[in-house]
Amino acid sequence: PPARTRRRAPSRxxxxxxxxxxxxxxxxVIDSRLAARVWPFLRPHRRLLLISVSLMFVIxxxxxxxxxxxxxxxxxxxxxxxxxxxxxxLQLTALVISLQLVSFVQVYTMQxxxxxxxxxxxxxxxxxxxxxxxxxxxxxxxxxxxxxxxxDVDALGEAFASGVLNAMGDLLSLVGIVIVMLLLDWRxxxxxxxxxxxxxxxxxxxxxxxxxxxxxxxxxxxxxNAFLNEQVNGIAVVQAYAREADMAAExxxxxxxxxxxxxxxxxYEATLDAAIELVATVCIASVLFYxxxxxxxxxxxxxxLMVTFTGYIKQFFEPVxxxxxxxxxLQASMTGAERIFQLLDVTDTEARVLAESECAEPGPADxxxxxxxxxxxxxxxxxxLREVSLEAKRGEKIALxxxxxxxxxxxxxxxxxxxxxxSGVVRVLGKDVRGMDRQTLREQFSVVPQDxxxxxxxxxxxxxxxxxxxxxxKAAAAFxxxxxxxxxxxxxxxxxxxxxLDAPVDERGQNFSAGERQLIAFARAIYRDAPLLxxxxxxxxxxxxxxxxxxxxxxxVMHGRTSIIIAHRLSTIEHCDRIIVMRRGLVVExxxxxxxxxxxxYYARLHxxxxxxxxxxxxxAD
Numbered sequence: 138p139p140a141r142t143r144r145r146a147p148s149r150x151x152x153x154x155x156x157x158x159x160x161x162x163x164x165x166v167i168d169s170r171l172a173a174r175v176w177p178f179l180r181p182h183r184r185l186l187l188i189s190v191s192l193m194f195v196i197x198x199x200x201x202x203x204x205x206x207x208x209x210x211x212x213x214x215x216x217x218x219x220x221x222x223x224x225x226x227l228q229l230t231a232l233v234i235s236l237q238l239v240s241f242v243q244v245y246t247m248q249x250x251x252x253x254x255x256x257x258x259x260x261x262x263x264x265x266x267x268x269x270x271x272x273x274x275x276x277x278x279x280x281x282x283x284x285x286x287x288x289d290v291d292a293l294g295e296a297f298a299s300g301v302l303n304a305m306g307d308l309l310s311l312v313g314i315v316i317v318m319l320l321l322d323w324r325x326x327x328x329x330x331x332x333x334x335x336x337x338x339x340x341x342x343x344x345x346x347x348x349x350x351x352x353x354x355x356x357x358x359x360x361x362n363a364f365l366n367e368q369v370n371g372i373a374v375v376q377a378y379a380r381e382a383d384m385a386a387e388x389x390x391x392x393x394x395x396x397x398x399x400x401x402x403x404x405y406e407a408t409l410d411a412a413i414e415l416v417a418t419v420c421i422a423s424v425l426f427y428x429x430x431x432x433x434x435x436x437x438x439x440x441x442l443m444v445t446f447t448g449y450i451k452q453f454f455e456p457v458x459x460x461x462x463x464x465x466x467l468q469a470s471m472t473g474a475e476r477i478f479q480l481l482d483v484t485d486t487e488a489r490v491l492a493e494s495e496c497a498e499p500g501p502a503d504x505x506x507x508x509x510x511x512x513x514x515x516x517x518x519x520x521x522l523r524e525v526s527l528e529a530k531r532g533e534k535i536a537l538x539x540x541x542x543x544x545x546x547x548x549x550x551x552x553x554x555x556x557x558x559x560s561g562v563v564r565v566l567g568k569d570v571r572g573m574d575r576q577t578l579r580e581q582f583s584v585v586p587q588d589x590x591x592x593x594x595x596x597x598x599x600x601x602x603x604x605x606x607x608x609x610x611k612a613a614a615a616f617x618x619x620x621x622x623x624x625x626x627x628x629x630x631x632x633x634x635x636x637x638l639d640a641p642v643d644e645r646g647q648n649f650s651a652g653e654r655q656l657i658a659f660a661r662a663i664y665r666d667a668p669l670l671x672x673x674x675x676x677x678x679x680x681x682x683x684x685x686x687x688x689x690x691x692x693x694v695m696h697g698r699t700s701i702i703i704a705h706r707l708s709t710i711e712h713c714d715r716i717i718v719m720r721r722g723l724v725v726e727x728x729x730x731x732x733x734x735x736x737x738x739y740y741a742r743l744h745x746x747x748x749x750x751x752x753x754x755x756x757x758a759d
Contacts, residue, residue: 193306208445251297280363292473307456417454511561591646
């Protein structure tokens with residue numbers, strides 16, 4: 138392996154990052170409450186569970202009969218009864234075959250029920266994630282959320298896959314074994330049961346430690362996933378700044394914490410298993426010692442009874458050992474359940490749709506968008522927008538300009554109701570956005586962002602993602618309108634007809650250049666054909682020639698539509714009906730390109746900065 142850099146004390150920034158990625162502590166939850174919350178996902182599959190649980194009784198009965206049959210075979214052998222030995226052999230064979238068949242059905246039905254329930258739970262988590270607010274995603278690492286829907290659900294599902302619920306059958310077997318042992322010989326039973334308090338003490342002492350170790354595993358897994366997600370997404374920056382060794386050292390710290398948590402869990406599991414095996418061996422030895430040396434006068438123990446009794450002692454500690462092993466898995470499952478329901482208890486979800494009586498008065502019929510005295514902040518502190526008011530009529534083309542951080546993209550986010558405003562009113566097509574169904578609201582917009590996100594699939598599936606039944610003709614027409622039809626046809630290896638639309642799109646569209654991804658985003662917006670169009674730095678990633686083609690296409694696309702153009706490149710917005718200039722969360726100027734230049738204000742200074750000639754350098758700098 139490559140050499141690691143020498144470890145150093147973490148900086149304050151690294152400590153902040155560690156605190157960000159570390160999991161919040163999970164409060165102690167009573168297991169019965171967790172089981173009650175899991176039950177709704179199991180209820181649809183209760184028939185399979187009922188079959189599996191019923192078969193546990195059959196398995197327990199078969200296991201109870203086996204030592205008795207073995208004892209009968211021993212007695213028949215001692216009495217010189219070959220027929221009795223043969224019958225016993227047939228009975229034992231039938232019991233073993235029956236046990237395997239019943240066990241197969243019992244395990245199969247249990248695991249199928251568990252797999253289906255976990256599939257339902259995973260789907261529920263995914264639906265819940267889609268209802269969370271954008272504020273929650275802004276402050277939560279992606280790896281933590283992925284861990285909830287994958288590792289934690291798998292940990293809970295392991296309770297079914299590993300047969301943890303068969304513990305009920307184990308307890309039933311224990312009760313049956315105790316009764317049969319007492320009926321066979323109560324003195325020997327008392328000797329065997331003398332070790333039971335030791336077993337109970339061991340289980341009790343390991344319980345809390347094992348639970349905490351499994352909590353640590355889940356915590357470290359989430360942190361490791363978050364770190365790996367961040368590093369893979371940022372690998373280009375890591376390599377560009379030659380930070381590989383530092384990142385490897387940080388990964389070692391996280392990985393070793395994860396390893397140590399697993400080691401503690403393994404240690405407790407191995408200790409408990411070995412201790413129970415030792416107690417079982419000592420118990421059998423004590424019974425043999427009593428029978429061979431210490432038994433009193435008239436207490437006669439036959440060889441057949443001894444074989445039967447030791448068989449029951451082994452069977453007694455088998456479920457005890459299985460219970461301890463399954464208890465470890467159960468601890469991991471309950472820890473996973475804790476974290477799953479901790480996520481599902483998050484209340485930071487998208488705000489409800491308000492009733493009409495709670496909304497602001499409708500706007501005029503020709504109003505497309507309107508912000509009235511809107512104040513908004515992402516976090517407590519300085520607002521990003523401060524009493525901002527702006528509007529656009531239907532069919533009007535407006536531009537939002539200003540320095541980075543002025544609040545331009547925030548305006549677009551509020552129009553889509555991705556965030557809730559602190560005060561004021563936001564209207565779209567004359568209606569308060571708080572009273573509109575989110576899907577209906579967002580269907581009114583076609584959005585072309587600066588940072589284009591493409592999903593794995595094909596060109597067609599990405600362009601027509603708003604359409605449940607994609608139209609190849611409509612998709613091809615969208616590419617043609619942005620002047621990219623021939624570009625993507627040439628790029629596709631399969632060429633002929635419209636099969637180029639089936640060209641693969643890798644994760645996040647990494648097999649396309651930034652400019653090509655931007656063109657796909659334009660085609661996606663044109664395909665949707667919504668009445669409102671938002672262009673957020675939409676031509677920032679394309680070359681000048683491509684931008685000219687796009688501007689020609691957009692002139693046709695924006696005709697008759699309300700368009701909101703967010704731009705730093707002022708050449709792209711000179712022909713807008715109105716330009717709204719923002720600075721530090723305020724609207725400072727508004728007007729046409731010519732009128733704003735004539736005012737010689739903030740917009741004019743921005744314009745001079747972009748088109749500065751040598752004799753204007755000093756003024757541009759000011």
